[in-house]
Structure formats: C-alpha cells, structure tokens
Amino acid sequence: MLSERRLEVLRAIVQDYVGTEEPVGSKALTERHRLGVSPATVRNDMAVLEDEGYIAQPHTSAGRIPTDKGYRLFVDKMAGVKPLSSAERRAIQNFLDGAVDLDDVVARTVRLLAQLTRQVAVVQYPSLTRSAVRHVELLALAPARIMLVLITDTGRVEQRLIDCQAPVGDTVLADLRARLNSRVVGRRFADVPPLVQDLPESFDPDDRPAVAGVLATLLETLVEQTEERIMLGGAANLTRFNHDFPLTIRPVLEALEEQMVLLKLLGEATDSAMTVRIGHENFHEGLNSTSVVAVGYGSGDEAVAKLGVVGPTRMDYPGTMGAVRAVARYVGQILAES
Amino acid sequence: MLSERRLEVLRAIVQDYVGTEEPVGSKALTERHRLGVSPATVRNDMAVLEDEGYIAQPHTSAGRIPTDKGYRLFVDKMAGVKPLSSAERRAIQNFLDGAVDLDDVVARTVRLLAQLTRQVAVVQYPSLTRSAVRHVELLALAPARIMLVLITDTGRVEQRLIDCQAPVGDTVLADLRARLNSRVVGRRFADVPPLVQDLPESFDPDDRPAVAGVLATLLETLVEQTEERIMLGGAANLTRFNHDFPLTIRPVLEALEEQMVLLKLLGEATDSAMTVRIGHENFHEGLNSTSVVAVGYGSGDEAVAKLGVVGPTRMDYPGTMGAVRAVARYVGQILAES
C-alpha cells in the first residue's frame, strides 16, 4: 500500500503529464504542486513508485511518465468524474434536441461526443436484441415475393426480402400480418420465438411454407448479431497527438475500421456502469497505447446499447468520463421521448 | 503544344514518381525508361516542361515532381483506364454477392473500394430524389400518431413520425394507404407531388387535416436533400503517405468528416461519366493535395448515386480509375437484381 503522499505524487505526475505531454521531473512537480516537500523527497517517492511499476522513465535521466498501471490506480482511487458546466449541458441538449430520426440521433451524438472530448467517439446503434417490437409489416412486392419490415421501439427499421415458392394471397398475408402483430408488438426480442411457434398450424396447409418462411426470416432478423451497427466520428482528433506517436496512428485507424473490434471495444458490461480500459488492458494490439471510456445508454432503466470514446492513454480521465456519462444520459432521454 | 517526346518524358516522370514517391531526375529516367535519348536531352525537355508548369522541383538541384497541371495532362491525354484482372473481377463479385440489404451493399462496397485502391473510399447511398417509390406504409402507433414508412426501389427505407391533432380511424388509414400506393408506386420521386395533390378532397372533411399532414410529411421526405447519406472507409490508408505529409493528414481527415464536403466531393455530374479532380481543382482547402476519382452508379441506365475514392494527387490514376469504374458497374448490377 502506498502512503498518502506517494499517491499524491502519482496524481501530480498524471495531471502534469496529461497537461504537458512531456515527462515530468521532481523539480517541476514541487513547483507546480503544493506537496510541501523538497524535490529530493519527491525523487525518493518516485523511485518507489517506479519500483512498484506505476511510473517509468523513457530513458535514464529523463522525467517520469505514468504506466498503464499508474493510470489504472489514478482512475480507480483518485479520479472523480468531473461534472460538466451548465453551459456544456445546455449545449448538449440543444445539439441533440434537433434530431429527426434514429440515424440523426446517433450521428449527432457521435459529433457531440467527439467535439466535447476532442477524441474519437464511438456510438452503437440501439441493439436489436435488447429492444422490443413496435410493428411488423409484410408487403407483397410480387405474388411470391414478400418484404418484411421490422420496426423497433427504439426507432430502428430492419427489412428483409423473402422469396416464396408459391404465390401468397393478399388475404393470407393480411391475416398473417394481423396475427403476427397482435402477438409480438411490445414484446422484447428474446421473448418472441415461443409466441409465434404455432402460427403456421392455423393456416391452410398450402400457405404454411410461406408462413414458415416469413417466421424464419423474422426470427433470423431478431437474433442476428452481425447487424450491430456502429457509428464513429472525430478521427481527426487522433492527429492531435501524432507528434508523439506518428507510428501509432496507423494501427489505431485500422482497428477502428473493424466493426467487430469496435463492438468488442465497447465491452461486455451490459449495465450502466462506466468502464475504462487502459492501454494494454485492451485486447487489440493496435490499441495498446489508447484508452477506452464506455458506458451503456438506454431509453429506460436498462442499457440498450453503448457509447464511448477512444483516446490516448494520456487523456483527461475525469473530464472524459464526465462528458461520456452526460451524453449517455441525454441520449437516453431523447430515446425515451421518441 | 508539346512534342511527342516531351509528353513521353512527362508520362515517365508521373509513373516513376507515383511508384517511388521521390523526385525523379534525368539520369534515373533514362535508365528506367527507353527514351532513346541521353540525360542531357531529357534535362532540356524537363526545363521546358517546368517552364510550361507541368512539373516542378521541390528545391534547386533536386529531381522533378509533377504539378497538378502535369497530372491533369497525364490523365487527359495519356492515362487509359486500366482494366482489372479477372481475379480481381471475381473477387469483386464474390465480395458483393453476399450482401443482405442496402446497408450491407454500401458497407461492402466501401470496404471493397478501399482495399482495391488502397485509398479512402466514399460511397453515397442511392439518392432518394432520383429513385422511385416501391411502397408507402402507414402505421397507427397511437390513435393520433402515425408512422410513415417509405420504401424505395433501391431498397432504402425512410421513416417519419406524424402527430395528428385528432385520432384517425383505422379504415381511413387503410383507405389512405391503398389510394396512396395505387397512385405513387413505381413513380419517380419528382413525379409524385402532382399525383397526390387532390387526395385530401376525397376524404371526409374531419379527416382532411390528418391526410394533409401525411401528404406533407411524405412530400417533405421526398425532397429532403439533407438526408443524402454517405459512407466512408479506408481512412487508415491515408497514413501510407504521411511520411511525406504528416501535416496534411489532419485537414484531410477533418474534411472527410463533413457530410457536406463529401457530397460536394463526389461532384455534380449526374451521368455515368467518370470525373477526376486533381489537387487544387478541389474546392476545399484541406484537400488541395488530394485527388478525387468519382463516378455515378445506378440500377438502370441512369445514375442514382455516386461513389469514388480520395487519395494523394500522386496516385495510380489508371489503376484507380479502373477499380472505381468496375466497382460502380458491379454495384449497379447488384442493385438492379434486388
């Protein structure tokens, strides 16, 4: 366990390094912070902190920079979540209130997060699997061709084409549409399958293949995980740091282009707790010098999707966490209203 | 007018510079190309080319690099469109054939273009304004709340919420839905407005406000230009060149984040002719050292949207143009099938 003052030294190092982006030495520390001790004492503390792996020096006789472990301790023990100013809150609300549909909400959220944190923003579309059915529509495009349109309570619309072997009558289609909706509207996706299982039986044997086809497509759409869409923005903010890592920007950009990586990035935590993943805590190699701050958001009490930002490990954690949390809350409100 | 050989020299300079990314000198030119003349002669030609503004030297006693004007001449007079190998063609087809819906088609196209050209790919969603109506659906979410779903022949789905002052009966809604569809299905967007103008008159006066509201929203959706969505990919490819311009990548990334800039980037040409915009020919400052190769694509004979790539002015024009054209054709086919 580290003494109180050593923690204080670590905090000072993190704060200074985040601000200046340069290794920080003992003398500069005592000048910029009221530690009440001399540089020599700070040096001793630093030696201990280095032994414990919280800080490191890029090379002998340079200042110290925090390690991933150091940042971790900082975030866990010392960093509160910095609340936003009321001006910022108003800005968020104004920015999000003008959204016309779900795409727009997500797009605005991404831009907002990127501007607020000056980092790369990542927003997941409300997940299909955690939302509920608002309406199912069936359209006969051709006698044997049906389009299935699924509308969720989060405003998302999914569509699928279904080719039937035999023509399907309009009345059958209308019947199916009515029964389907009466059973599934308002239900969570996960609850739908058992509710529609027996539907084909109530139809004329001739029509059962078509009905089964529609149901199969519907269920497939419901469980399909691959369609977890994600929007990304603020990539230009990566360049703010590239005088330090001209090399690192490349793999980061590459990683961010992979939908799968992005999805994993936002993490598994489904509740609304905020997760911070620092440097090597990220599974992906290209992201070893970045940190991810993510949190779930939703229209009700449960998260239906996540959003977050990706930035250098050397980031302003309290401020970033504050912005991410605030944006998530407002987006949740917006979704609840629509 | 330049002599034949001088054009040849320019072509050689462009090709070498694109390959090596380094200023090319007279000696290297004669070694790598069979020009049939000595370096001294090439030097004289280069001096002329420089006087005319086709090439420039970064500093005295360095090799020459093409100017925007030089690239322009190269593209106009000398660069054919390089056809793809049959392996590449097969790859394109395989890659695009697996698409399940419009989003997927666009997403795959972006990835494909980015990989093929190793540059930043930009794909515009099939524009609403140039496509036709496949179906209009009206859903009563609540007694006085209607959701309008518009499905286009390119597979795109738009949705809007409509709040009515008074409840709307189910039969009225069904009636409106039927009449609406019988009039507009298959019509181009631009042709729709006159066809529905008189619809409210045929309804009970009590229902006319609601009907008018639905129509207004429909027309608004049809003309709404702001919803021109664009997908972008391959941003990581920008970093391939950043040892040359570490500075320029920043404004480029910023420019690419602006939807409006992207839209203008793809240009105004609505037919299927390919446009190449080189360096300063781009209106946007941040893109002064990039070139844009764009072409329209569509399910029929007319273009419904555009796609293209953004890369450094120093790009392989014939190859890029070949890839862009080929991808556009395949996407057109895919859209026509669905």
Place this chain on the structure above:
DNA sequence: GCTGGCACTCGAAACGGCGGAGTGCCAGGC
C-alpha cells in the same frame, strides 16, 4: 538538335561539442 563534360547548388546525413534537465546517492539535521 542531340550529346558529353563540367562547375555549381543544395539538401540529407554524419559528426562532435555543449548545455541542461533530471537522477541517484550521501551526509547532515530535525
């Protein structure tokens, strides 16, 4: 009009010296 030769230019890389920030350690004081 092409060619070889030659002097010249200028950036890139290599070299070396210097300054300064920062460290570790030690002896002394509270």
Place this chain on the structure above:
DNA sequence: GCCTGGCACTCCGCCGTTTCGAGTGCCAGC
C-alpha cells in the same frame, strides 16, 4: 526514521560544421 541540500553523473536534444551525392544548367562539339 524521515526529510533535505549538495554533488557528481548520465544522457537527450540542439546546433553548427562538414561531407557526400544526386541533380541541375550551361556550353562547346558533333
């Protein structure tokens, strides 16, 4: 036992100098 001032040492980054070489422009000759 902990803090402090002092001191010697290390090593990066900066800067002026030198060297090297690719490339040029020009000129005289064929």
